[in-house]
Amino acid sequence: MANTSEGIVTVSTASNASTAPGPGQQTAAAAQRASAVTDTGASADTGASNSTDTSTSTGTATGAGTADTLGIADRARAVREGGPLVQCITNTVVQQFAANALLAVGAAPAMLDHEADAADFAHVASALNVNLGTATSHQLLAADQAIGVMAEEDKPWVLDPVSVGASAYRTSRIRALTAQRPTAVRGNASEIALLAGAGAGGRGVDSTDSVDAVVGAAARLARDTGGIVAVSGERDAIVAAQGDRAVIARVSGGSSLMPLVIGTGCSLGAVLAAYLAASRADEANTRATGSDAGSVAPEERLHNDFTAAIAAHAHFAAAGHRAALAAAGPGTFAPAFLDALFLLDAEELGAVRIELATATFEELRA
Ligand SMILES: Nc1ncnc2c1ncn2[C@@H]1O[C@H](COP(=O)(O)OP(=O)(O)OP(=O)(O)O)[C@@H](O)[C@H]1O
Numbered sequence: 001m002a003n004t005s006e007g008i009v010t011v012s013t014a015s016n017a018s019t020a021p022g023p024g025q026q027t028a029a030a031a032q033r034a035s036a037v038t039d040t041g042a043s044a045d046t047g048a049s050n051s052t053d054t055s056t057s058t059g060t061a062t063g064a065g066t067a068d069t070l071g072i073a074d075r076a077r078a079v080r081e082g083g084p085l086v087q088c089i090t091n092t093v094v095q096q097f098a099a100n101a102l103l104a105v106g107a108a109p110a111m112l113d114h115e116a117d118a119a120d121f122a123h124v125a126s127a128l129n130v131n132l133g134t135a136t137s138h139q140l141l142a143a144d145q146a147i148g149v150m151a152e153e154d155k156p157w158v159l160d161p162v163s164v165g166a167s168a169y170r171t172s173r174i175r176a177l178t179a180q181r182p183t184a185v186r187g188n189a190s191e192i193a194l195l196a197g198a199g200a201g202g203r204g205v206d207s208t209d210s211v212d213a214v215v216g217a218a219a220r221l222a223r224d225t226g227g228i229v230a231v232s233g234e235r236d237a238i239v240a241a242q243g244d245r246a247v248i249a250r251v252s253g254g255s256s257l258m259p260l261v262i263g264t265g266c267s268l269g270a271v272l273a274a275y276l277a278a279s280r281a282d283e284a285n286t287r288a289t290g291s292d293a294g295s296v297a298p299e300e301r302l303h304n305d306f307t308a309a310i311a312a313h314a315h316f317a318a319a320g321h322r323a324a325l326a327a328a329g330p331g332t333f334a335p336a337f338l339d340a341l342f343l344l345d346a347e348e349l350g351a352v353r354i355e356l357a358t359a360t361f362e363e364l365r366a
């Protein structure tokens with residue numbers, strides 16, 4: 001695999017987002033939640049600049065990837081102001097933690113996962129998160145129906161391929177869902193590698209691979225699905241494919257306590273769905289107020305989804321860092337992490353280290 005750390009441009013995520021408009025559905029509760037992302041107006045730091053071409057035809061990282069370009073704090077604020085309703089068909093281990101994580105970032109959870117009402121509810125939800133970690137027959141049917149609605153209504157959905165490879169049945173079901181082109185696939189390194197046909201899988205729900213080792217596999221998976229692929233670990237990788245190139249964002253931060261608390265990854269999938277929903281609301285808002293009333297171009301959509309995915313991962317990285325300062329171990333980390341998701345300010349989001357790079361598929365195979 002090519003060394004994608006070469007030629008990377010480092011940016012801070014700080015934003016001068018002071019008056020970002022909400023997606024037009026603000027409630028009093030949403031306004032209250034919105035106050036949790038305060039406005040520090042931290043300035044952009046373009047960091048270690050170099051000559052790498054970080055501009056892509058998606059517009060990602062144009063102009064050396066300044067914080068203003070990424071607008072991470074704006075996106076956190078948009079989630080709080082819009083309060084997107086996220087339908088989660090997820091495993092029984094993490095349902096409560098994921099619901100609380102959604103509430104902490106300002107979104108609204110609904111863990112409706114029975115085929116009797118999953119499709120009806122999908123019409124109301126802004127986004128869907130599918131995680132078959134402890135899948136029941138009901139969940140499998142519910143997932144098929146809810147995904148169908150998301151596709152019909154052009155709403156985002158996230159697939160978390162928990163422990164893909166652990167059994168033949170699980171693997172074939174997750175592969176079938178992957179073929180339905182999720183807006184984003186989010187998993188740990190072993191899950192993403194196996195799904196891309198490049199690895200043996202992890203140990204149960206845990207990864208045995210490093211993120212660095214699977215960036216090429218993630219890029220190939222992104223090319224296959226046409227969406228975003230996000231790999232979590234010590235330094236997350238968020239990948240999108242565009243023509244013969246992949247654009248790769250690396251997000252650092254978090255805490256080594258995060259993999260010791262079950263559900264940090266699963267709740268990241270739910271929060272990613274919320275960020276994607278807020279991005280779609282922003283697209284709709286822009287189109288409603290602008291002159292361009294047509295549908296969103298695929299390149300623009302990919303760029304928006306990519307940036308939304310970076311923002312969700314930055315939110316987790318900053319919250320993990322903050323929570324670790326207050327935690328004695330995994331037990332105290334879990335509630336501290338929920339508090340941190342809620343309390344983060346724009347300055348803390350701005351301190352998250354994000355690196356952007358592009359590479360050809362040829363380079364990634366080398
Ligand atoms: N060593 C680490 N240092 C910092 N952050 C980490 C580390 N390992 C994981 N994380 C963070 O923890 C979160 C979850 O990532 P992880 O790879 O553990 O997910 P996962 O295996 O799918 O989790 P789970 O199955 O428990 O839900 C991500 O935000 C990731 O950045």
Ligand SMILES: Cc1ncsc1CCO
Nearest residue numbers: 091093133134205263266
């Ligand atoms: C521990 C566990 N077992 C099945 S799903 C799950 C949570 C994965 O995060």
